[in-house]
Amino acid sequence: MQLPIYFFGDNHFSPTPSLSNEHKIKKMEEFIREIEKSKGSIFIMGDFFDYYFEYNKNNPNYFEKIFLLLEKIKSKGIEIYFIAGNHDFWIGKEFESLTTKSFLNDQILFAGNKRIYVTHGDGILSWDKGYRLLKIILRSKIFRFLYSLLPKSIAFKVAEKISYERKDSHKIDNKKLDKIHSELIEFARSKWNKDCDIVIMGHYHHSFNFNENQKQLIILDDCCDQQFNYAKYDGNSIIIKSL
Ligand SMILES: [Mn+2]
Numbered sequence: 001m002q003l004p005i006y007f008f009g010d011n012h013f014s015p016t017p018s019l020s021n022e023h024k025i026k027k028m029e030e031f032i033r034e035i036e037k038s039k040g041s042i043f044i045m046g047d048f049f050d051y052y053f054e055y056n057k058n059n060p061n062y063f064e065k066i067f068l069l070l071e072k073i074k075s076k077g078i079e080i081y082f083i084a085g086n087h088d089f090w091i092g093k094e095f096e097s098l099t100t101k102s103f104l105n106d107q108i109l110f111a112g113n114k115r116i117y118v119t120h121g122d123g124i125l126s127w128d129k130g131y132r133l134l135k136i137i138l139r140s141k142i143f144r145f146l147y148s149l150l151p152k153s154i155a156f157k158v159a160e161k162i163s164y165e166r167k168d169s170h171k172i173d174n175k176k177l178d179k180i181h182s183e184l185i186e187f188a189r190s191k192w193n194k195d196c197d198i199v200i201m202g203h204y205h206h207s208f209n210f211n212e213n214q215k216q217l218i219i220l221d222d223c224c225d226q227q228f229n230y231a232k233y234d235g236n237s238i239i240i241k242s243l
Contacts, residue, residue, distance in 0.1 A: 001111045002041045002079050006031075008230035009045030009085065009120070009202035010222035015052075015062035015156070023225035028069055030243050031228050036076045041100070043109075045202040045220065046085025046120030051159045054092030055148055061094075070098045083107060085120040085203065089139055104139070108196060112235025117188075117196040121203030121219070124187050125180060185210055188217035198238060200231065207240065 011028070014021050035042070049063065061067070073080055079100040084091060089104055096102045106119040123132045137143055147155060172180070188199040192215040200218045207229065208219040218238065221229040228243040 001081070001109060002039060003112055003233070003235045004038060004040040005043055005109070005111060005233045006035055006040065006230050007043045007045055007118070007200055007220060007233070008223055008228065009220065010047045010205060012047055012050040012087065012222070012224075013063060013066050014050045020225045024223065025065055025069065027223065027225065027228040027243060031230065032069065032073055032076070034243060035078065039077050041079035041081060042073060043118065044080070044082045044099075045118065045200070046083050046122075047087045047202065047222075048082065048085070049088040051156075052088040052095070053090040053147070053155065053159065054094055055152075056092070059092070059094060060152060067095075067098055074098070074100075083118055083120055086122040086135070090144060112233065114197040114233070114236070114238075115195055116233065116238075117191040117199045119199070119201045121184075121201030125183050180204065181208055181210070184208075184219065185212075185217060188215070198233075200238075209240070 008031075011024055013024060049066075052063070070080060080098065082091075082095075082099045082102040083106070084102070084104045091102055091104075106117065109116040109118060122128070123135050150158070184201075188210070189212075191199050192212075197214075198216045198218065200220065202220045202222065204219050205222045206219070207221040208217075210217040216238065218231060218240070220231055220240070221227070221242075223229060229240070230242070231238050231240050
């Protein structure tokens with residue numbers, strides 16, 4: 001994996017055209033201009049798409065513009081890694097071919113002199129039990145096959161509904177936020193104990209950093225239409241930046 005590595009995610013690019021989508025694309029183009037000289041790799045941390053389902057045949061490509069952006073990045077000699085989020089785990093060969101490598105599960109990176117644990121961040125919390133089961137069902141081959149048989153217009157409506165409800169769950173108060181952070185710190189400690197130095201995740205749509213004994217937990221903020229938040233790892237240390 002080429003250094004530096006740029007981590008970002010939660011762009012939530014929508015399959016339907018919108019002004020917000022156009023702003024996000026502009027922000028991402030700005031990001032590409034920023035990184036093209038230093039080459040390296042990008043690591044997309046999931047929920048890059050708000051909804052993504054790839055059909056084996058007659059796949060409607062809602063994301064032509066986004067695919068062109070990825071091709072542009074690749075053409076500049078930058079590697080592209082992708083880890084699935086809770087909105088975009090139904091990727092297929094077409095999307096994968098645009099990336100250097102795509103992953104459906106958490107990864108440990110050995111790059112530079114740190115070990116980095118990368119996760120989207122969903123399904124970690126103690127009260128996510130029901131969701132963890134749902135996650136297994138939704139990702140199963142059989143569910144995916146049955147879902148692919150639905151008329152595309154209906155499949156799309158179902159997905160829009162799920163997507164909306166999932167996003168709603170991000171509206172939380174401070175007390176809940178503290179509880180979330182303390183659980184994520186516990187999660188990070190379990191990875192630090194297994195020799196990882198940095199645990200990085202997205203999903204929570206806000207920024208949070210925690211250091212302990214030279215180990216780091218980084219929760220990255222999202223890439224919305226106003227701001228493109230990312231982390232740059234040069235092989236020694238990781239810094240949080242935004243455009
Ligand atoms: Mn997510």
